[in-house]
Amino acid sequence: MKLVFIQTGGTIDKDYPNKTKGWAFEFGEPATNRILENLNPSFEFEVITACQKDSLEITDKDRQHLVELINSQNTNKFIITHGTDTMIETAIYLGSCMKDKLIIITGAMRPERFSNSDAAINLGCSIAAANLLEKGVFVTMNGIVKEHTAIGRNIETGKFY
Amino acid sequence: MKLVFIQTGGTIDKDYPNKTKGWAFEFGEPATNRILENLNPSFEFEVITACQKDSLEITDKDRQHLVELINSQNTNKFIITHGTDTMIETAIYLGSCMKDKLIIITGAMRPERFSNSDAAINLGCSIAAANLLEKGVFVTMNGIVKEHTAIGRNIETGKFY
Amino acid sequence: MKLVFIQTGGTIDKDYPNKTKGWAFEFGEPATNRILENLNPSFEFEVITACQKDSLEITDKDRQHLVELINSQNTNKFIITHGTDTMIETAIYLGSCMKDKLIIITGAMRPERFSNSDAAINLGCSIAAANLLEKGVFVTMNGIVKEHTAIGRNIETGKFY
């Protein structure tokens, strides 16, 4: 199995570089790198960056770029880390045009840099899903794995179901 | 989906209570509790304890006790946290007698208390596997999901394949 | 020894509550509480909140409120956690009017919630300074302890000297 992890930004990758002047919250290198270092994976993988954006700023142009990036890769299984606010929109967009690849989308409610983050658990979920599924577009958040047509989110609590 | 998590001990649950006199390394409450708190799961679950042992001390009597504990539960999907040294032996034991349940076995190379632990990723893998599989006995370590008949381990590196 | 810890906000206390819609970064309960729980202190203490603000928003009115809060306490030794951007201004303000108390000001370059935070080290520095000093207003950042009249900061790197 070979997995390609694609960074798009989102809470999971929010970091806090050493700078002055207020809320210096920025996107850093993919949190996926740090999580995979702890995992020591028994599968082949690559980590690439599509963009580094808050998901409220992700446009259909970014999504089209994702489609092209995925199609340019010489493999079939992808895990995309993504902000939670428009994760479902991106899943639906990709689901409408990517029929032959497996794409798992995940992210985090709290940055991976946080000691109480859900990033490592969510990425673990997406990795097991990539082991067991063959094609389609899925979301893994809050410990569930659902197709892009079935996943929902409670706007009040932020919880996916 | 309802998942029952069963603690048996192992590295994942090793803790370091506030005491004097040397290597006061002991098993604490299930690390699963802390991981699930960060996850905020969208599935029903329960966490129970079968035993708190280093896996080198797990005997077939303990494994028989596990079988009985599993059979006594009113559900079909189980995740067992277990020490890595005899994880495969326990998987084979359960695989030989549990035909109608889904059992995922996982653990960690470094205690969940460690900031560089693999516990959360591995538990995430096992949770997604429990979403997607229906029955059988599986191991999830190092980012792979394999049946008890297919999983192996490199004795030199400790890595599962 | 009795120490009173006073929260004013700043990076050290930035938390990331479970919500939707973008950069939901907010001030939470004092990080001091979590750090002191790990320390298990052999001294008496109390943790109180003056305000929860980014330090760029701290005004002289807030500083005057701090003076009154400190004067209202029945003790002589205080540790203030504060944002780094105006930490020195607050130190100078307090230094000009608090002559008989000991006040140590500290904070963090990365939120205490981050696994690579400097919060615990900095609070440790301020606690030892409170053990060893009797009066005056001091800043402890980057491993140094300096009076409000002696502390400086490199605006480019954010480092105190």
Added chain:
Amino acid sequence: MKLVFIQTGGTIDKDYPNKTKGWAFEFGEPATNRILENLNPSFEFEVITACQKDSLEITDKDRQHLVELINSQNTNKFIITHGTDTMIETAIYLGSCMKDKLIIITGAMRPERFSNSDAAINLGCSIAAANLLEKGVFVTMNGIVKEHTAIGRNIETGKFY
């Protein structure tokens, strides 16, 4: 200010390397390195290793070796990380023969690798003590700074006072 940090082993440095067969708990590189990386110190420093032992195994020969190591350094301020069980014995030994140097001894109740460790706070305490003191042998644990002749420990709770 130049500080020399000396590793002797103890709980603070206990790590858990990736290996098979039971309780593979070993001493790793000085935890001091990881803590100082987070601190980004505004003072000169060096980190050296005297030994890597559980403090119950530290002998007077090791302590004599420490004296020689300290005397061989071209500086006056030292922070020794040490196991807690015989920390006071080592402090008394050094206190009896090191009259002109400043030596601060600290350690941790839980390994620095633990996410709930007290290591960073304790090292922070010792760094501030090194800023403010000139000579003598001191212990910093549980948020207090005391001379080797004044420090005590509650054997039941493990707490220093």
